[in-house]
Amino acid sequence: MARYTIETYGCTANRGESRAIERRLRDAGHRRVSDADTADVAILNTCTVVEKTENNMLRRARELDGETADLVVTGCMALAQESAFASADVDARVLHWDEVPAALTNGECPTAVSDTEPVLDGVVGILPIARGCMSDCSYCITKFATGRIDSPSVEKNVERARELVASGAREIRVTGQDTGVYGLDHGERWLPDLLRGICAIEGDFRVRLGMANPWGIHAVREELAAVFAECEKVYNFLHVPVQSGSNSVLQAMRRQHTVEEFHEVVSTFDDRLEEWTLSTDFVVGFPTETDDDFQASMDLLRTVRPEKVNVTRFSKRPGTDAAKMDGLGGTEKKERSSAMTDLKMAIVGSAYDDLVGTTRRVLAVESGRHDSVQAFDDAYHQIVIQNAGERGIESGDFLDVTVTEERTVYAIGEPVG
Structure with a gap:
């Protein structure tokens, strides 16, 4: 879990965005600290209402850049004047508000809150379907907090979803450390049956499936894609974190899937769905990542062209096997992260540009x-x-x-x- 600080400037809306970011970071197991020099990452939520404010944002960004290993800039100035920070020699990741929580996870699975009961937040129903995972990634610390998968029955989770809909939920977010392995503690894969059960609930609402590791859904990719195609309530959206385009790096990460298996998952959904959104994650700067390995990740990004991408610079987590490895220099990791982020923004921007006029x-x-x-x-x-x-x-x-x-x-x- 990461230690973070967050500073917010500007209007009430900015403060609301910061609260939403903090809520998601807290639910993922991260911890807020008071000082940037003791944090793994500093978050600067910016305002740019007048020139004086802009100058103040750049000054504060420079200060934070010198105090913390990783700076994330978001908010109005980040979106309206993204290049201003690089021009001011500020080494920061410039992200949209929605991208900040995922970018801070270091490629780790999200950590469910201790109380795994459903939560209704506005019209969004949060449905944690299980706690724990079946992975043993060499860089992930959250497995120490969550343990192995513990899956309540399909019937229990469907009933929880029904209660959320009855309470006014218009969107059900199916969440977990790894939704693709739901049921594996019972020797079965229950995710397709769960989605069918939720879709059968009466009402006008949508369902978003949360993160599923490639190896978890590879075995059920055909059935899962069929459920997406059959059930109009399910968003055609799949978050499948590949983490690297190099099989040797994936092996060192102990990711349990190959690049080829990731391609097979993507191809299956391409074949079954006329339009869908692929979301994926990359960790850059893993200790064993060579120049060729990084280029393989860039090539994979260019090939599959996901419409949502989380790019994370590797950072060591205490007690993990990857923390014992000799790592890459910070400058090299930052350069790779910057190059991949630039490519990501071009791909995502192109995808949204294609929607104009529809x-x-x-x-x-x-x-x-x-x-x-x-x-x-x-x-x-x-x-x-x-x-x-x-x-x-x-x-x-x-x-x-x-x-x-x-x-x-x-x-x-x-x-x-």
């Missing part, structure tokens, strides 16, 4: 900045609707929108009619 059915999920709502289409593309309050649009509403522009990691949608 009309899509979306679900408004939660309030955003400046009277906007964040909505998602059937493939879980994030589409922001502006002036939502003026238009009477609230979280939980389904509506049709025409995509008018892309903002690299999300799009702007105009309601139809």
Whole structure:
């Protein structure tokens, strides 16, 4: 688990985004500390309302860059003036708010909260289907906290989902350390049956499947893709963290899958679904990663072109086997991370640009900045609707929108009619 600090500047909306970031970091097992020099990562949530504010943000970013090993910049200035930080010689990862929590996980599985009961947050129902995982990744510390997989029955989880829908949930987020291995502690793979059971619940809602490691879903990829194709309630969205494009690095990571098996998962969903979103993660700078290994990861990114990508610089976690390895220099890891992030932004921006001019059915999920709502289409593309309050649009509403522009990691949608 990482130690982090977070500083927030600007309006109430920025403070709300920081609270959302902290909530997700807390639920993933990370711990807030008071000083940047004792933190693994510092998060700077920026404002850029006037030139003086902009200068203050750059000054604070430089200070934090000198105090912590890893700086993440997010917020308005990060989105509107991304290049300003590099021009000011600030070594930071510039990320959208939604990308910050995943970028801090070091490739580790999320850590479920101790209470694994469902939670209703607005119109979003959080459904933890199991605790623990079946992996033994050499760099992951969360396995010490979560242990092996412990799967409640399909019937129990479906009933939990039914209660969330009855309580007003419009989106059910199926979560866990590794949803793909749900049921393996009983010698079976229950994920397809679980999704079918949730889809059979009466009501107008959507289901998002949480992170599933490639090896966990490889054995059920055909059945799982069929469930996605058959059930309109399931977002056509799959988060499958590959972590590296090199089999030798994957072996050193003890990731239990190969690059070829990852390709097979992606190909299966390509064959069954007309449109879907692939989300994946890469860890760059693993101790055994050579230049050729890194280029293999870049080549994989170019080939599969995922529409959501989390890029994480490797950092050592105490007590893990990878922490005992001689690592790469910080400068080399930063350069590789920067190169992959640039490629990622180009790929993601292109994907959202392709949506411009299309009309899509979306679900408004939660309030955003400046009277906007964040909505998602059937493939879980994030589409922001502006002036939502003026238009009477609230979280939980389904509506049709025409995509008018892309903002690299999300799009702007105009309601139809």
